[in-house]
Amino acid sequence: MKELKILAVVVFLTAIVYIGVEPYAHSKLHPAVTPADFQFQDLERTGKVGDAARGAETFMMAGCIGCHGLESQGMPFSMDNQSASQSFGVVPPDLSSAGLIYDETFLAALIKNPAKALMVEHKFNEANPHPMTSFYGLGGDLDQEVADIVAYLKSIAPASMSSVEIFDDACLRCHGMKYDNGKLMPTEADAILAYMGTIPPDLSPMIRARSHSFLETFINNPQKHLEGTSMPRVGLTKEAQLQVVDYMESIGDSKKEERERVGLYIMGYFVILSIFAYLWKNKVWREVK
């Protein structure tokens, strides 16, 4: 009984230290941020219903394919990675799957005003325009034309994609994942350094460096955690973003499943050993007690 009291004191003091330096201190070091907003409520909603067939024409006439490939429609991007890096600072995305992985409100806002939708207005302005130019319309109703383009992109997007495909599409242009067989970004380092002001980190071990909740809010809105960062808002839908994080975990914490399984076996082993050790101790001490 007395030993249990002593144990309670030791456990209590240890728990205070633990709570103080882990959950409590971390809540002070990294104050909580508002939850991720997958509705993109800060962006304008026009209420226009797009027409995919019209959108296909608008897409071609607006000149999108000057900078973006549409590989799935037989229109690959014309530049190689080197010249694309040098021209734009980063290799522009192929839009074949944009309609699946990016939110439609976000896409519409992006087409009209990239710097605003990407939340990089602190970096890009009239004097220093974003490399993606705003779409000012073909002369008709701008919002309708934008809605048509988004409808077109959605119509050609695949029904589903694997996690690694989404990562490669949404993240890889700036971030390598070298622990996945040495996967590197296609953009050239000196070009992105000049464009972003820093070389974006390789994401291989990032899942161990940042919590799931951090990644969820950060990818959804980088400014929340890192005010002034040049990383743009990614605009992924909730499902697509979860898949990205899944992929990051499959590379950066590849032994998670094994760890949790083996951990239970080892603990089980010591539980059994404890029982035998307890019985042996009692047997030995019976002699002297």
Place this chain on the structure above:
Amino acid sequence: MAQFEKANGIVDWLDQRLAIRTLGRVLMTEYWIPKNINFLWAMGVVLITLFLLLVVSGIFLLMYYKPDVHQAFDSVNYTIMHEVAYGWLWRHIHGVAASATFLVIYIHMLTAIYYGAYKNGREIIWISGMMLFGMFSAAAFSGYMLPWGQMSYWAAQVITNLFGGVPVIGEALVVWIRGDFAVADATLTRFFMLHVLLLPLVIMLVIVIHFYSLRLPHVSNELGEELDFEAEAEKYKVGNKKESKVVPFWPMFLSKDFYIVSVFMVFFFYLVSFHFNFAMDPINFEPANAMKTPAHIYPEWYFLWSYEILRGFFFDIGPLSASDIGLAAFGFANVAFFLLPLLDKSPIVAPASQRGKFNIWFWVLIADLIILTVYGKLPATGANAWVGFFASMVFIGLFVALPFITKNEKRRGA
């Protein structure tokens, strides 16, 4: 020369040459331990177990680790964590055991303080124990540098920089420790050497001294009773085992330790597999980057209390700069515990609960260490800085006051 006879078995053969029966008696079956002890007396064996885990896991990690600033991070985070079968297990054991070692060292140390097991013949046990604490601290710090993550680099930067505060030779000392003007490859390779060779050797040596120093004064007991070990051992040997106040190290004492270690291992492997971030800081999973200072730099939890004393003095006093006062206070904090046998003037060996003012002293110390630890991690701004300052003053005050508190101590009832 001794007479050797034809042996009647392997034990006898060895006994004639190595006196293993005598050795076994001296070290195990006739090494007497008081009977009235609780589970806190098992912490030594828990520590040895953890040290063994550190050595074994360290040997496995050493097979793949590359002490080079360009390769260290990936050799740990890719090769060991993904490529090598069960490499993650060895790394997690190593990282968590380091943290757990300090938890148990603190329990072990505070147990000794509570029960007065550092005086009246037990001074060398205490001092060798404190030397182990110092050596383990150095091993933890040097080991933390090896993965060459952000915290490895910046902790190395901050801690080596501390030596710049030493008068006159400070600047030269920093360069000498780093082996370069900045924390760089030369720093990593020398701390690698310290971590895998010199410090483990010294630790093993001091562990032997620590154990040996127990031999004459014997292990203390729950009541601070002065036992006549020879008389009690006689009782035990003639068969009055229940009446005797002592038990042999083997099998009695170790059977209890074995049980406690087994239970502790359940908890330990829970931490290794499911709850390891406290011991393996997430920030260190980002590669070292000299151009990018992390938002918050803090040491591992077990250094926080002394780190808080270091930064607790945040204002200049006359000609003394804040950093110099902090450094002096930090130096004091690190030798204060060594001096405990000198500072405690009372000859009474008893649990703190029977020692009046000392009891208050002990619990204030615990509270102060906890406050220093927690505030050592919080940003040192505003009110936090003042809490740190006062807690540091209390710490120093406690050790200055101890001789006066214990001078005319009278033992109280249980």
